Amino acid sequence: MTRLLPYPLLSAALLLLWLLANQTVRPGQILLGAAVALVGGWALTALQPPKARLRRPAAALRLGGRVLVDIIRSNIAVGRIVLGLNGRRERRSGFIDIPLELRDQKGLAALACIITSTPGTLWVNFDPARGTLMIHVLDLIDEEEWARTIKGRYETLLLEIFQ
Amino acid sequence: MSAAAELPVWVAILTAALVLLGAALALVGSIGLLRLRGFYDRVHAPTLGATLGAGSIALASMIYFSALETRPVLHEALILIFVAVTTPVTLMILVRAALFRDRAENDDPLLRPGEGVARLDADARDPRETRG
Amino acid sequence: MSAAILSWSLWAAQIMLALGMSCAVFRMLRGPRAQDRVLGLDTLYINAMLLLLTVGMASGRTLYFEAALIIALLGFVGTVALAKFLLRGEVIE
Incomplete structure (x- = not known):
């Protein structure tokens, strides 16, 4: 098992x-795709990436749903800001530091993708020595609330999945 | 568009709504590129088109071609997966490059007055660590 | 009926995406700094990719999908290379 796959x-x-790109489930293409998948797996052993296991798929699904909802919500919010529909309130953008408990490489990578692909927030830097994450926020109302959102909505689930 | 005339009306309406939504989001994001002040605000603009904009247009394309060819056409999901993985990478590298360039010119955005930086010790971070 | 709805909405979407592309081109030409230009390029290729998807739907052929996929691949590589150049290139003395 480990040698072959x-x-x-x-x-x-x-x-x-492979099957998506070829748009088929014909046996011939499945065979070809399986060959590609096997060779791809062997080729990756040369790079020796850390192994990922699918722990707690339920938590991963919940995280995916949350991210989808947040992407839709923040698309609307950023759209309103761009079009100037957010009233006369003065908008302020800025950088925030958030202390994180998450240390796992894959978890941090997932968090980076989540934060950056949600419009309105952007991953800038993670300081592994101090364990703080710096993000840039387009509409910064309350620093504490952003920190709570990131930690509560994403970090707890990521900790559950990856650690 | 000859084959499109035989499609049921609800497929046409669903496709049209999704395409218009996606294109409008991409347009709003691009307008944001013009309207927002400062680079660090503008970086947020393209994510509109790259997330929900690309998502709804790809979904519309999947629905439309599946109805047109009466078989599931799902390969637009490849574009979605690819864009979802690559856009964050591009933007993160770009922001790091911008920070690095600003710091090299002694114009650290974290130290600018009025930027609303919620930080404690700005000196602790070495700009050289952003070099990959 | 279906054909009319589709052709009008695809036409409107293509105009919106073309406008978005011109905004991105404006940011590319105007700057003011190099990172703004790279950001403009990033937006430009995403809009172009979406435009190709709508063109493919208007023509009823899946051929344009491959073109969109290639634009997405090359655009990503191009913008990352440019951003990497900004990170490494000129400012270090």
Whole structure:
């Protein structure tokens, strides 16, 4: 198992991508895709990435749903800011430091993708020595509330999934 | 568009609504590129088109071609996956480059007055660490 | 009926995306700094990719999907290379 399929999840994803790109489930293409997935898995052993396991798929699904909702909400919020529909309130943007408990590399990578792909927030830097994350926020009303949002909505679930 | 005339009306309306939503979001994001002041505000603008904009147009394309060819056409999901993974990477590298360039010119945005920086010790961070 | 709805909405969407592309081109030409220009390029290629998807729907052929995928790939590589150049290139003395 480990010799033949060193990264089973990655190989499965490669096979799925192959079938999507070819738009078919014909046996011939499945065979070809399986070959590509196997070779891809072997090729990746040369890079020796840390292994990922699908722990707690329920938590991962919940996180995905949350991110989807937040992306839709913040799309609307940023759209209103751009079009000047957010009233006469003075908008302030700025950088915030947020202390994190998350240390896992993959968890941090997932958090970076989540924060950056939500419009209105942007990952700037993570300081591993102090464990603080710096983000840039387009509409900064309350620093504490942003820190609570990031920690409460994403970090707890990511901790559950990755640590 | 000859084959499109035989599509059911609800498919046409759903596709049209999704395409218009996606295009409008991409347009709003691009307008934000013009209207927002300062680079660090403008970085937020393209994410509109890259997340929900691309999502709804790709979904519309999937629905439309699946109805047109009466089989599931899902390969637009490839574009969605790719854009979802790459846009954050691009923007993060770009912000780091901008921070690095600003600091090299002694114009650290974290130290600018009125930027609303909620930080304690600004000197603790070495700008060289942003070099990958 | 369906054909009319689709052709009008796709036409409107293409105009919106073209306007978005011109905003991005304006930011590319205007600057003021190099990072703004790279950001303009990033927006430009995403809008172009979406425009190709709508063109593909208007023509009823899936051929344009491959073009959109290639634009997404090359645009990503291009903007990352440029951003990396800004990070490494000129300002270090």
